[in-house]
Amino acid sequence: xxxxxxxxxxxxxxxxxxxxxxxxxxxxxxxxxxxxxxxxxxxxxxxxxxxxxxxxxxxxxxxxxxxxxxxxxxxxxxxxxxxxxxxxxxxxxxxxxxxxxxxxxxxxxxxxxxxxxxxxxxxxxxxxxxxxxxxxxxxxxxxxxxxxxxxxxxxxxxxxxxxxxxxxxxxxxxxxxxxxxxxxxxxxxxxxxxxxxxxxxxxxxxxxxxxxxxxxxxxxxxxxxxxxxxxxxxxxxxxxxxxxxxxxxxxxxxxxxxxxxxxxxxxxxxxxxxxxxxxxxxxxxxxxxxxxxxxxxxxxxxxxxxxxxxxxxxxxxxxxxxxxxxxxxxxxxxxxxxxxxxxxxxxxxxxxxxxxxxxxxxxxxxxxxxxxxxxxxxxxxxxxxxxxxxxxxxxxxxxxxxxxxxxxxxxxxxxxxxxxxxxxxxxxxxxxxxxxxxxxxxxxxxxxxxxxxxxxxxxxxxxx
Numbered sequence: 001x002x003x004x005x006x007x008x009x010x011x012x013x014x015x016x017x018x019x020x021x022x023x024x025x026x027x028x029x030x031x032x033x034x035x036x037x038x039x040x041x042x043x044x045x046x047x048x049x050x051x052x053x054x055x056x057x058x059x060x061x062x063x064x065x066x067x068x069x070x071x072x073x074x075x076x077x078x079x080x081x082x083x084x085x086x087x088x089x090x091x092x093x094x095x096x097x098x099x100x101x102x103x104x105x106x107x108x109x110x111x112x113x114x115x116x117x118x119x120x121x122x123x124x125x126x127x128x129x130x131x132x133x134x135x136x137x138x139x140x141x142x143x144x145x146x147x148x149x150x151x152x153x154x155x156x157x158x159x160x161x162x163x164x165x166x167x168x169x170x171x172x173x174x175x176x177x178x179x180x181x182x183x184x185x186x187x188x189x190x191x192x193x194x195x196x197x198x199x200x201x202x203x204x205x206x207x208x209x210x211x212x213x214x215x216x217x218x219x220x221x222x223x224x225x226x227x228x229x230x231x232x233x234x235x236x237x238x239x240x241x242x243x244x245x246x247x248x249x250x251x252x253x254x255x256x257x258x259x260x261x262x263x264x265x266x267x268x269x270x271x272x273x274x275x276x277x278x279x280x281x282x283x284x285x286x287x288x289x290x291x292x293x294x295x296x297x298x299x300x301x302x303x304x305x306x307x308x309x310x311x312x313x314x315x316x317x318x319x320x321x322x323x324x325x326x327x328x329x330x331x332x333x334x335x336x337x338x339x340x341x342x343x344x345x346x347x348x349x350x351x352x353x354x355x356x357x358x359x360x361x362x363x364x365x366x367x368x369x370x371x372x373x374x375x376x377x378x379x380x381x382x383x384x385x386x387x388x389x390x391x392x393x394x395x396x397x398x399x400x401x402x403x404x405x406x407x408x409x410x411x412x413x414x415x416x417x418x419x420x421x422x423x424x425x426x427x428x429x430x431x432x433x434x435x436x437x438x439x440x441x442x443x444x445x446x447x448x449x450x451x452x453x454x455x456x457x458x459x460x461x462x463x464x
Contacts, residue, residue: 005024006066016079111338114138129154267301366444391415
């Protein structure tokens, strides 16, 4: 964060300075974990379900934190506010106002937000110092924390914006108004909370509504609900996708044996070859969105293409591919799952396993509402039709996948239903042979990264 006195922090947040001179400087980062406090930091004391950050204020101050952002006096330097979460957002908005040379790039969508955010960050950093979050810091806490990492030298700030209801993205854009905004897709993730894909589109479109007239809205030409958002923005509209009408598109697509895409990047300014290091055909759409963002940031197509070719997975448990010494390939895509991302991962597994046996270890897809059982059954059918040799479903909520797979009469594979991670690992250990390929995927609540970690223990150095 840029250096600020407590008086300025109080001014931005609407708080009051306690137990410290108003000119006390904050020169370090903003942290929400007292164990991460360092000299000069600001510790934001959140009250959670299991712990109250105020109880750790003394520890943060002892570690060198300059002050605490709190809802009550803490017996040490503090800015006391009415609501720490809201105050954090106000502080981020205030700090961003002090950085006029910075371009904010926002990303949202039902699937691929984090991977695309990572791609955009790795692309636009070629044009200047860039800040983007690790993982999915995409809510009312993670986004302002990312904003507060920016300083006077930052030229691009790439922000992932998530939503669990209408108004959520509008709130995030009120903290950090983007000049460039990309909407990737409208799928079935969080369908149980929104009720319909149309409601999801209403929420996702809040990003393009927030763009200024001189900004750029990057919209997926292959998704009708996203394409229709063009009418909701005052910004220039740039489309991306596989459609021939897309302004930024891919031509001559192919996949190598490891499922990594190669294509020709086509833009209004010219073309350039791209060879991705990321796995899966679905990475192409993410790369096109990133290319459109780089173009909107003023980058040359050749520079954008080269940056895409150098980009690597930057957030854990997303299509991490590890080769074990015995030749077994483990694909850890266990961070999260929805029907669209699940199908894309299974397609990648089938491609990577051509001539080899493939196993899919799948957990539940959460927040699908009344259609959950049907959606899980459809994924099971997709597994069977893809020729996967073995399906291991983990947990009761994933059992419908097994039922779906059994409905495909032509499938000759094996299905194993287990209750937990340990049983899944045992089932695999009893079946895996050299050169097999294993996909591990499920929603965050399933915690299936533990399966992948146990399968790859001792395979350090095999990540590719």
